[in-house]
Amino acid sequence: MNKKVKTIGIVSIFIFVLNVYIIVHNNPLADQTQELLKKIVSCVILDIIYFFFIKYYDKMVILPVELYQNRKLIWKLARSDFKTRYAGSYLGIFWAFVQPIVTIVVYWFVFQIGLRSGDVGDTPFVLWLVAGLIPWFFFSEALGGGTGAMLEYNYLVKKVVFKISILPIIKIISALFVHLFFVAFAILLFACYRSEPDLYTLQVFYYTFCLFVFVLGLCYITCSVVVFFRDLSQIISIILQIGIWATPIMWSLPMLPEKYHFIFKLNPLTYIVDGYRMAFIYKAWFWERFYSTAYFWIVTLATFVFGAVIFKRLKIHFADML
Incomplete structure (x- = not known):
């Protein structure tokens, strides 16, 4: 066989x-x-x-196989990408952490100090906010970086022997380094508020994996299309600006009439954001949300399948367009 x-x-x-x-x-x-x-x-x-x-078995399977076969090169290039991104600046990689922290502080000030938003249940607003923003930071940075991977590394795309399929995941892993720092930061922050990490907290890594796979599939679509349609990068930036408000990050679903919940749950990021809060705050297992979990993985698999097929079909034209 x-x-x-x-x-x-x-x-x-x-x-x-x-x-x-x-x-x-x-x-x-x-x-x-x-x-x-x-x-x-x-x-x-x-x-x-x-x-x-x-x-499309042949087109789909070749992608994970190439990623696995080149895992050492991927790791090496991801570390290099992370280090060189801030090369030349005085503070170096410190800037990778400054912007998200400043963003959290600004949102906290606007909502809790300015608009006087109270605690969410028994949870301080800042903790509730951090648990929702951390996955969004990773998603937005990974999607932006992965989308532009072919354009940024165009000199590698033109090399015949180089496996260009590894380029999007390099940018995603580079973003993952910052994300893991903020996960550790969140755990420490929750511990300071007397919410010590437990077994439920470990689910953060499951949800990180979920988000990683989803954004990887998405990036294979966007990085393929952006080579032919450069305006896609700007469109994605606008979508991300809208998306942060269309996802229950600064607000929660119970604030809306129940008849509208279904619409917002169609957004895969809702599952992720809620998942981080389940891990940090509400202490519930992911399998307790059966249909949400099933829906997310169905959408993620569909996205990855579509991304693999699109990438495989279009990559032969990349060198000519760059």
Whole structure:
């Protein structure tokens, strides 16, 4: 049995088990009509992803394989990218941490001092705010860097022997270094407020992994398109400016009528932001949010599949356009 058949077999079993689990899962407290609708939509989308996986197997699998085979080079280039980003400035990489901290302080001052926003439940507003902003900082920096990876490293794109598929993940890992610092900063900040880290806090790394995979798939789409349509970088900047307010970071879903919750939950970043707060504040496991978790991974897998196919199809034209 060749490797392709074996891989497809394993994925088929996994998809089948996941479909069965979605069907048999039941929340007696939820509206049963909505539950049925969620099950149907989840299974249909999951099966569509499976169909595209089978159809574009060769184009999809080659991408993770290349990333794994070049993992040492990726790590080396990511560290180099992080160091050289602030080369020439007096404070060096210190600037990577200054802007997010200043942003947090500004938002805290505006909302709590200026607008007199009170604590969120029993949680001080600054802690609630930090837990939501940290994943957003990572997402925005990783998406911006990953989108422009081909343009920034155009001299590598033109090299025939260089695996250009590793360029977006280099920028994402570079952003991850700063993110991990802020995760540690958040843990310390919560500890200062007598909220010591526990097993729930470890879920932060699960949600970081979720965000990493999602933004990686997204970057394979954007970095492919931006080579042909340079205005995409500016469009993404505008989307990020809107996105920070369209995501429940400075506000929470209960502030809105319940009938609108579904719309905002379609945003995958809502799952991530809520997840960080679940880990730091509300102390709940990610599997307790079954449909939210299933939806996020379905969207993430679909994004990665689409990104892999687009990247594979367009990369042969990159050198000509740069």
